[in-house]
Amino acid sequence: MARHVDVLIIGAGLSGIGMACHLVREKTGRSYAILERRAAIGGTWDLFRYPGIRSDSDMYTFGYGFRPWNGTKVLADGAAIRQYIADTAAEHGVQDHIRFGRKVTEASWSSERGIWTVTAVADGGDTEVYTCDFLVGCTGYYDYDKGYRPHFPGEENFPGPIVHPQHWPEDLDYRDKRVVVIGSGATAITLIPAMSDQAAHVTMLQRSPTYITSLPAEDPVAVGLKMARVPAAIAYRSGRARNIAIQRASFEFSRRNPSLMRRVLLGAVRAQVGAGIDMRHFSPRYNPWDQRLCIVPNGDLFKELRSGRASIVTDRIEEFTETGIRLASGEQLPADIIISATGLTVQMLGGVQLVVDGVPVTTRDLVLYKGTLLGGVPNMLFVLGYTNASWTLKADLAAQYFCRVLNHMRSHGYSTVVAVPEDDDRSPGSVMGDELNSGYIQRGDAVMPRQGTRGPWRVVNSYFRDRKQLRRDAIEDGVLRFGRRAADVLPEAESRSA
Numbered sequence: 001m002a003r004h005v006d007v008l009i010i011g012a013g014l015s016g017i018g019m020a021c022h023l024v025r026e027k028t029g030r031s032y033a034i035l036e037r038r039a040a041i042g043g044t045w046d047l048f049r050y051p052g053i054r055s056d057s058d059m060y061t062f063g064y065g066f067r068p069w070n071g072t073k074v075l076a077d078g079a080a081i082r083q084y085i086a087d088t089a090a091e092h093g094v095q096d097h098i099r100f101g102r103k104v105t106e107a108s109w110s111s112e113r114g115i116w117t118v119t120a121v122a123d124g125g126d127t128e129v130y131t132c133d134f135l136v137g138c139t140g141y142y143d144y145d146k147g148y149r150p151h152f153p154g155e156e157n158f159p160g161p162i163v164h165p166q167h168w169p170e171d172l173d174y175r176d177k178r179v180v181v182i183g184s185g186a187t188a189i190t191l192i193p194a195m196s197d198q199a200a201h202v203t204m205l206q207r208s209p210t211y212i213t214s215l216p217a218e219d220p221v222a223v224g225l226k227m228a229r230v231p232a233a234i235a236y237r238s239g240r241a242r243n244i245a246i247q248r249a250s251f252e253f254s255r256r257n258p259s260l261m262r263r264v265l266l267g268a269v270r271a272q273v274g275a276g277i278d279m280r281h282f283s284p285r286y287n288p289w290d291q292r293l294c295i296v297p298n299g300d301l302f303k304e305l306r307s308g309r310a311s312i313v314t315d316r317i318e319e320f321t322e323t324g325i326r327l328a329s330g331e332q333l334p335a336d337i338i339i340s341a342t343g344l345t346v347q348m349l350g351g352v353q354l355v356v357d358g359v360p361v362t363t364r365d366l367v368l369y370k371g372t373l374l375g376g377v378p379n380m381l382f383v384l385g386y387t388n389a390s391w392t393l394k395a396d397l398a399a400q401y402f403c404r405v406l407n408h409m410r411s412h413g414y415s416t417v418v419a420v421p422e423d424d425d426r427s428p429g430s431v432m433g434d435e436l437n438s439g440y441i442q443r444g445d446a447v448m449p450r451q452g453t454r455g456p457w458r459v460v461n462s463y464f465r466d467r468k469q470l471r472r473d474a475i476e477d478g479v480l481r482f483g484r485r486a487a488d489v490l491p492e493a494e495s496r497s498a
């Protein structure tokens with residue numbers, strides 16, 4: 001595989017594979033390679049192996065726009081998603097372009113040469129150097145090496161395993177064991193029903209509740225269309241359009257009518273958990289969609305709680321003890337195994353150090369142009385999907401936009417592109433701060449790009465507005481500056497009139 005390519009993608013997860021497929025499908029004619037630190041395709045869906053791992057987005061919108069998801073399940077399990085990504089790669093001939101076991105550590109742009117020089121460390125420890133015209137970060141948004149796990153007082157006294165779901169031991173035997181899962185997010189909510197059939201008992205211990213909503217495990221419309229033998233591509237397109245609209249409507253309705261939405265969501269939970277369970281455990285202190293909504297298929301979590309095989313406790317941890325966890329209320333939770341489903345450590349660009357013309361660049365100081373190009377960094381695109389909708393919806397749009405820019409550059413003979421912000425285009429808040437206030441997003445403030453104040457610098461997190469901006473709006477808008485290799489970057493006025 002060549003050490004110089006037109007486009008170098010970092011990461012072979014959902015976004016990196018999608019990006020490569022778009023490069024092929026949209027006939028950009030550019031050579032490309034993917035550097036992937038792991039040994040397999042799939043990213044998140046290869047890394048996370050805890051029991052029950054599944055999407056919490058519906059698969060019509062979590063699947064790629066260009067390749068139907070043929071299942072009828074609303075949420076899919078990790079293995080099925082991994083397979084879908086791998087099959088998509090195979091169908092587009094992407095595998096042969098991936099170099100596995102390469103962790104990118106630094107990427108350095110030279111305006112003089114008009115190229116990126118990328119340093120990667122191979123599994124064996126050797127350093128490899130690649131060059132490319134365009135760099136694309138598809139590294140996700142968290143640190144692969146360590147999940148977020150606070151230190152718990154007295155944890156050294158607890159004799160059993162303390163497991164983080166990001167590093168699930170293959171041989172963890174929880175049969176007939178008392179398990180306490182700390183957390184209230186999608187992972188905790190998935191783990192409870194997945195473990196409670198074998199464990200002696202599973203307790204979900206949360207500091208504060210999350211909004212949970214139940215959806216049918218099988219999409220009745222998808223099942224109907226399949227039975228009626230409607231072609232997969234048509235069924236997928238219509239299901240996807242329907243779900244995008246429902247998702248957005250539910251998000252916007254929550255923003256406009258938070259107390260009504262809260263009543264609807266809590267009413268549905270009350271109907272499922274029954275009278276025996278205290279609704280305090282399901283009544284968050286925040287408004288719907290201030291944090292991501294958790295989805296349970298066919299109310300699986302509620303069923304386990306009703307059966308008594310699992311229970312839910314809302315309290316603070318005082319300390320770990322030799323027999324479990326002592327809570328602030330004085331209650332003692334007995335445990336043989338403790339799962340710390342406490343989340344992710346947010347990281348941008350997979351820890352890659354960016355350097356532009358010899359000056360190190362920090363993602364926290366940057367703003368995103370149209371939510372995709374890193375402001376002030378030439379020839380570089382960064383894929384950051386939605387957190388208030390399916391990640392893939394944005395990843396697809398970002399890839400389509402990138403292909404449009406590449407094709408535009410080819411037809412005008414440009415070789416460099418950079419979006420240059422003005423000083424007051426940047427706000428002090430993080431790019432996701434306006435949308436969600438989950439713990440990991442607050443912790444991520446230290447590394448995430450800043451939110452823009454206006455125009456193309458403002459990340460809107462709305463599929464419909466992004467679709468217009470990325471698929472239809474003119475490429476040349478006076479903010480993007482194009483150049484022809486190296487020193488002759490066009491002045492702004494010239495690029496406007498080009």
Ligand SMILES: Cc1cc2nc3c(=O)[nH]c(=O)nc-3n(C[C@H](O)[C@H](O)[C@H](O)COP(=O)(O)OP(=O)(O)OC[C@H]3O[C@@H](n4cnc5c(N)ncnc54)[C@H](O)[C@@H]3O)c2cc1C
Pocket residue numbers: 010011012013014015016035036037038042043044045048054055056057062102103104105138139140141142144187349350351352383385386389390391392
């Ligand atoms: C448990 C879990 C469940 C989720 N469920 C959903 C969901 O239902 N819906 C949703 O929209 N989102 C969900 N997400 C968010 C999820 O990460 C995205 O949906 C999506 O998988 C991101 O794809 P990606 O390719 O951008 O990033 P990742 O899946 O994170 O892939 C990044 C890839 O880049 C590689 N990489 C990183 N750094 C480097 C480096 N320095 N050098 C080389 N390679 C590198 C990684 O090894 C990995 O293969 C979930 C996240 C988690 C953790």
